[in-house]
Amino acid sequence: MDRKQLFEQIQQKRGFLCIGLDTDVHKIPPALKDASDPVFAFNQEIIDATHDLCVAYKPNVAFYESLGAAGWLSLEKTVRYIREKYPEQLVIADAKRGDIGNTSGLYARAFFEKMDVDAVTVAPYMGEDSVKPFLAYPGRWVIVLALTSNKGASDFQFLRSEAGLLFESVLKTSQKWGTPDNMMYVAGATRAQKLKEVRELAPGHFLLVPGVGAQGGSLQEVARYGMNAQCGLLVNSSRAIIYASDGADFAQKARDAATDVQLEMEGLLLEAGLL
Numbered sequence: 001m002d003r004k005q006l007f008e009q010i011q012q013k014r015g016f017l018c019i020g021l022d023t024d025v026h027k028i029p030p031a032l033k034d035a036s037d038p039v040f041a042f043n044q045e046i047i048d049a050t051h052d053l054c055v056a057y058k059p060n061v062a063f064y065e066s067l068g069a070a071g072w073l074s075l076e077k078t079v080r081y082i083r084e085k086y087p088e089q090l091v092i093a094d095a096k097r098g099d100i101g102n103t104s105g106l107y108a109r110a111f112f113e114k115m116d117v118d119a120v121t122v123a124p125y126m127g128e129d130s131v132k133p134f135l136a137y138p139g140r141w142v143i144v145l146a147l148t149s150n151k152g153a154s155d156f157q158f159l160r161s162e163a164g165l166l167f168e169s170v171l172k173t174s175q176k177w178g179t180p181d182n183m184m185y186v187a188g189a190t191r192a193q194k195l196k197e198v199r200e201l202a203p204g205h206f207l208l209v210p211g212v213g214a215q216g217g218s219l220q221e222v223a224r225y226g227m228n229a230q231c232g233l234l235v236n237s238s239r240a241i242i243y244a245s246d247g248a249d250f251a252q253k254a255r256d257a258a259t260d261v262q263l264e265m266e267g268l269l270l271e272a273g274l275l
Contacts, residue, residue, distance in 0.1 A: 017237065018236040020238025020241075029246050029248065050254055053259055122142050141182055142183050196225040223265075
């Protein structure tokens with residue numbers, strides 16, 4: 001999916017919601033515990049209930065890796081299900097990979113060739129050769145960690161040098177490797193006012209914004225500081241949607257929660273003149 005197609009999906013769905021499939025086997029409703037693959041069964045119902053309200057799904061790979069080989073199978077089945085039934089969706093593997101060049105090349109092969117996702121989150125700490133192998137796949141996206149929403153982000157991302165803050169250096173330098181057509185950035189909603197600086201440094205790139213919902217980020221502030229002429233935002237919500245209920249009505253409650261976010265996004269897009 002290219003940038004034009006992504007913006008078309010945003011306009012069609014009237015929102016820029018990304019739903020995080022952070023599926024914890026310990027939080028799956030009891031009604032699904034006896035399924036042959038409870039993780040996939042849960043994901044399948046969440047996807048069926050919300051697919052018309054979002055433009056992307058983002059499984060966090062750690063939730064699947066923690067289950068060993070069975071978890072990887074659940075992840076593969078989830079991606080395949082989205083591909084076959086809802087091919088308009090952008091599928092993001094939240095893997096936060098990043099290693100020396102040849103190893104990064106194998107990670108890229110695993111996610112783009114074997115898993116067949118559209119995008120992978122990548123940690124840029126090791127520099128250009130850890131990111132470029134992911135950029136070698138036409139039509140796929142690399143999502144570089146720039147300004148994250150976690151508490152420990154301030155340990156490194158706000159360190160100052162002659163070149164400015166570290167996250168600013170990441171944004172400036174990484175744009176020499178990719179373009180707005182194949183590279184996005186992670187920029188956390190809990191630091192919404194910093195999004196203005198991110199947007200100034202990366203005016204044309206899409207931003208994947210975690211932290212709205214359970215982490216308390218403001219959608220209005222994210223739109224105010226981060227939106228561009230093609231929206232330029234994918235705002236992720238995970239727990240607040242997929243765990244809206246732990247009862248038999250979990251899928252309907254997830255839909256209700258996703259609808260609330262989508263309607264708010266619709267208003268922000270209308271305000272910005274993008275619909």
